[in-house]
Amino acid sequence: MTNNDILRRIRYCFDLKDNAVLKIFSLAEFEATAEQVSGWLKKEEDEGFLKMRDKELAAFLNGFISYKRGKRDGEQPAPESNLNNNMVFQKLRIALNLKAGDILAIFEQAGFIISQHELSAFFRKPSHKNYRECKDQVLRNFLMGLQHQLRPDANGGTGSTS
Numbered sequence: 001m002t003n004n005d006i007l008r009r010i011r012y013c014f015d016l017k018d019n020a021v022l023k024i025f026s027l028a029e030f031e032a033t034a035e036q037v038s039g040w041l042k043k044e045e046d047e048g049f050l051k052m053r054d055k056e057l058a059a060f061l062n063g064f065i066s067y068k069r070g071k072r073d074g075e076q077p078a079p080e081s082n083l084n085n086n087m088v089f090q091k092l093r094i095a096l097n098l099k100a101g102d103i104l105a106i107f108e109q110a111g112f113i114i115s116q117h118e119l120s121a122f123f124r125k126p127s128h129k130n131y132r133e134c135k136d137q138v139l140r141n142f143l144m145g146l147q148h149q150l151r152p153d154a155n156g157g158t159g160s161t162s
Contacts, residue, residue, distance in 0.1 A: 001136045003052035004040055006088060007060060009143040011041065013150050020067075021060070028063030029076050032056070054083035061091035068095045085134035086122055089142065093123070103142070110145035114138070 011021060018037050025032040039050030058079035066072070080087065093103065100116050107114050121132035 001085070001139055003054065003057040003083070004044075004049075006057060006139070006143070007040055007052060009147070010060075010064070010092075013143065013146045015151070024060055024063035024067045026063070027066040027071055027076075028059045028079065030056075030059035030063065030079065032059075055079045055081050057088070058083050058091075061088065061095070065091060065095040069097065085136065085139045086126075089122055089134050089139055092142070106145035106149060107141060108145070109148040110141040112138075112141035112145065 007021075010016070016024070018034060018041075021037050022032060022034065025037075036050060036056075039048050040052045040056070042049040056079075058081075062077055062079055066076070092098075096102075098106075100119055103119060104114065104116065118132065121130050122134045122138070124131040
């Protein structure tokens with residue numbers, strides 16, 4: 001999944017308007033313009049498409065944590081320059097304050113069955129012997145399950161599993 005795909009899916013799941021997306025970036029103390037947001041949300045083949053870098057998605061996810069849970073006191077965490085699916089998954093878990101059972105239920109909504117042991121492996125440190133890389137399919141199914149949970153009557157949008 002590309003960073004743009006992840007942003008589009010989160011925006012759709014939570015029905016975020018462009019001004020909310022801009023607010024989320026500002027909560028992470030990251031300056032994003034309406035033109036950038038518009039470009040990031042376009043499909044690759046559309047004119048005006050902008051490829052979203054890891055640092056920009058990390059800033060959005062950090063802001064999303066503040067948006068959902070409240071801004072923490074003091075200095076805000078700096079956005080990571082390199083992001084992987086495990087980090088994206090972890091940031092979404094924090095933002096939504098999800099426990100293992102909640103995440104398993106979200107996967108079930110997408111028809112994707114995973115054990116609690118498999119799930120915990122995604123949130124371990126990469127140096128841990130039981131660490132497991134979160135593949136695109138896992139992250140895609142998590143976002144799909146969120147979509148089914150939050151927008152059960154919505155059809156279309158970013159609901160494709162490609």
